[in-house]
Amino acid sequence: MVRPLRPTIELARITMQGSFAGVRGIGLVIGAYLPTVVLAGVVAGGTSGAELVGMYENLTLLLFFPLVLLLLTLLLGIPLFRDEIDRESLSYLLTRGLGKPFLVLGKYLGYLGAALVLLLPPVALTFGVVSVWGNPPAGSLDGVLPALLAATTLGAVAYGAFFLVLGMVSRNALLYGLLYAFVWEYLIGGLSGIAPDLSVMHYLLSIPTFWVSTGPLATYATKLSLAQAAAAPCIFAVALLILAILAFRERGFVASPD
Amino acid sequence: MSAPPPVIEARNATKRYGEVLGLNGFTASFGRGITGLVGPNGAGKSTLFRVLTGQLRLDAGQIAILGRDTWNAQGRDPRVGFCPDHPGLYDWMTPENFVRSLLVLDGFPEAEARDRTRKALDTVEMWPYRDRKIRTFSKGMRQRVKVAQAIAHDPPLLLLDEPLNGMDPVGRAALLTLFARLAREGRHLVVSSHVLHEVERLTPEIVMISNGRALAQGDVHRIRDLLDQFPHTIEIETTTPRELARRLADHPDVTSLRFSGTNGLTIQTSRPDDFYQGLPEVALQEGIQILGVRSLDDNLEAVFRLLAR
Secondary structure, eight states: OOOSHHHHHHHHHHHHHHHTOHHHHHHHHHHHTHHHHHHHHHHHTTOOHHHHHHHHHHHIIIIIIIIIIHHHHHHHHTHHHHHHHHHTOHHHHHTSSSOHHHHHHHHHHHHHHHHHHHHHHHHHHHHHHHHHHSOOOTTTTTTHHHHHHHHHHHHHHHHHHHHHHHHHHOTTHHHHHHHIIIIIIIIITTSSTTGGGGOHHHHHHHGGGGTOOSSGGGGOOOOOOHHHHHHHHHHHHHHHHHHHHHHHHHOOOOSSOO | OOOOOOSEEEEEEEEEETTEEEEEEEEEEEOSSEEEEEOOTTSSHHHHHHHHTTSSOOSEEEEEETTEESTTOTTOSSOEEEEOSSOOOOTTSOHHHHHHHHHHHTTOOHHHHHHHHHHHHHHTTOGGGTTSOGGGOOHHHHHHHHHHHHHTTOOSEEEEESTTTTOOHHHHHHHHHHHHHHHHTTOEEEEEESOHHHHHHHOSEEEEEETTEEEEEEEHHHHHHHOTTSOEEEEEEESOHHHHHHHHTTOTTOSEEEEETTTEEEEEESOHHHHHHHHHHHHHHHTOOEEEEEESSSSHHHHHHHHHO
């Protein structure tokens, strides 16, 4: 049996490379920097101070998390196995020395690398635009950057695992992924009772409340502790990756019969 | 001394795609050296390869490569090299990166992966194009890259699904020469094709598949000989077809005859050996000049048509 560490890293590398290949890569980068461009436009238009900070936090809640984060992780995660199946290139990986669990892990790590490279710099850059040129009130942005970086990372971890499984098991993964993103994640979190606990977004939006003291990010309604908010997306991801490995070991995948 | 065990052994292998049967109780064994896998489109050839490479799991039956089950066999010996029939490749990569990466997935150290990559690409004459992106390649070039990745790790068994697709005649000849060399070096190859005369050039050992079932296996000529129930068709070229037809009309070995072209006569016989033996005497007795004799059935296509009936 092949020692899996180096081959897994190599698979992660080529997965990352493939994620940014072609027109799709350009589209992903444009999508990731959209909030940055919007905020920069707002700053250039003369908005500043507390009004800008409020707008920035609302944009993060209404545009970045539910749209940019979800969509980009969907577009990165679903093709991990779906493209291999549809392109019928899975055979190249299956006739190598790397076992199936490490194929799943390698794909996921490649996704995670691509997702973090894609998502974290714009988060930092947007924060930079607001804090450097937006003349924010003193203390109004305290804790915002680490909170957003943490929430984005956990979101990438959780959503990536979900979309990897979806792409592996469903031919209509894109449709179901969009339904999940815009119906389940977007709407469920707005309901009362235990419904929000069933959405990953609820845990992500809870995280800034522990670091940010003012503004929309601080006032998101949650009963979770920081440990719960951070652990749940990780547990969700681990469970889904185990499911992916089991599915990969138990069933075959082809685009169509002969 | 007992015969060596088969390289691939399939017993009642069945694979369904919903209501469609990809393999339907497929039972056959593939021996050492080169074996041709022949069948029309939709016969189950690619399904069989997908099972052999671990992409698909059988619903019933067994398939083993040198005694090892094919499902979840990654990393276990014997290794397999696979050249699929579809054109899908990692288009954003160069062939050098593509082959080298797959070798790293096989566990080869970086330096050895680079050496093997060079050797494999050189073998298929793609080394000069090593730095070009695969998406710029023609069909034939992509095919060569697929063959390169299949041979780069020196697997004992090569599964080649329509490996000559998209190749120009020179390329086809080069690949056929390569496959023959690999077999001489001790590798086992299963080559599928619907271009039957090319399989015949490569090997007389074939497995015929249709509708997911094995129709026949063995030497193509012996298979044909076994089909005595079906008349053999023989074309005779002669300067005097009418005289020959008159003489053969009552011949005991001839079941039917018809004229074909200006100088041709096509006859059917269920006893070809006897007919061939007697034809010179008939020609001598009648003073008939025979310009050529050709069996229309002693090839894969004819055998397949007959078996698939």
